[in-house]
Amino acid sequence: MRMMDVMNRRLDRTLTRWLRHERAGDDPEAEKALGELLRSLPSASVPAGFADRVLRASGVPLAGSRPWFAARPWIWQGAFGVWLVSSFVAAIGAIGFASALSRAGLIVGLGSRAMIALTRLGAEIGTAMKALLRAGEAVAAAFSGPETLVLVLGCALASLMALGALSSLLAAERSTRHVESW
Amino acid sequence: MAKSDQKLIAAAKRGSEDAYRALVERYQQPILGLLLRVVRNHAWAEDLAQETFIKAFRALDSYQLERKFSSWLFKIAHNTAIDALRRRRLDTVPLEKPDADAPDLLDCLSGPEVDSPETVLRGRDLGVAMVEAIGELRPDYRSVVELRFVQGLAYEEIAEIMDLPLGTVKTHLHRARKILVRVLSERGWEPMGD
Structure with a gap:
């Protein structure tokens, strides 16, 4: 007898048993048979990669995406320890070096050179500022005459009038387009 | 020898990815079975199953070890399914054919x-x-x-x-x-x- 044939006949027998117990009012046996019948039916198939998708969606990092050292805490602890010790030693050394420097007077020498460089920079900036001031004075002198003042004011007025005209033209253009679109 | 649920949960709380995976693989079939029975749609059941596990993992800190993990997980699954049905306001959903590669019921x-x-x-x-x-x-x-x-x-x-x-x-x-x-x-x- 083929496997599927056997399975189907078993389902039939279980169904029969269940229905007969239900009719007889035998609840415990009816439940037992119904359970057997339902468990005989194919169960839900879990799609491939389901666990991976769950882990990814829940934020749990997957094994393949983590670097090899991430799962070895002793590496992190060791690296931290080395960093701590080396930083401490470097700090002690730096303090020692600084104190050695101060004894030799090198710090003073470095400071003096820095001051000189800053002063030179300041002087150059001062020269540039002076040139700008002279240019400004020349421009102011040019504008001090009455003819020049009239010319400048006239240009400003013409500019304002032109701006007003342009604005009116644009408004008119927009309203025309709006009407045409209906 | 398979680890107990409690041991896996304790390991998962410490951040063990293997423990999380073991829990999913242990309960994916029964959870999917329950959800498929309730919502009667394979794709939907899979989404809800994923949602169930995500909710469970996010609430793992509040899970009490003396409780049975399977009951707790089934409870989350059941509530997730009922909420989903309420949102869709459907009582019965036509049975859909699963994806082509999966055996048809x-x-x-x-x-x-x-x-x-x-x-x-x-x-x-x-x-x-x-x-x-x-x-x-x-x-x-x-x-x-x-x-x-x-x-x-x-x-x-x-x-x-x-x-x-x-x-x-x-x-x-x-x-x-x-x-x-x-x-x-x-x-x-x-x-x-x-």
């Missing part, structure tokens, strides 16, 4: 090697009839049927999962059985030899 009931057409038809039809008859039940009846008859849980456990009195669980099961008998009988399913 109906295909599993018969095959080309069967030599009796009547048996093929009857076996296949019986599976369909049972699934459709369960689909006629209310969602909470479907849940109790799945938890009791397929997962084999005790009444007390089902009562805890569904947050129902023990008596109500027994009543639900009794009524569900009667409805199934009636639906099958209406479709011509009688005991063999009758």
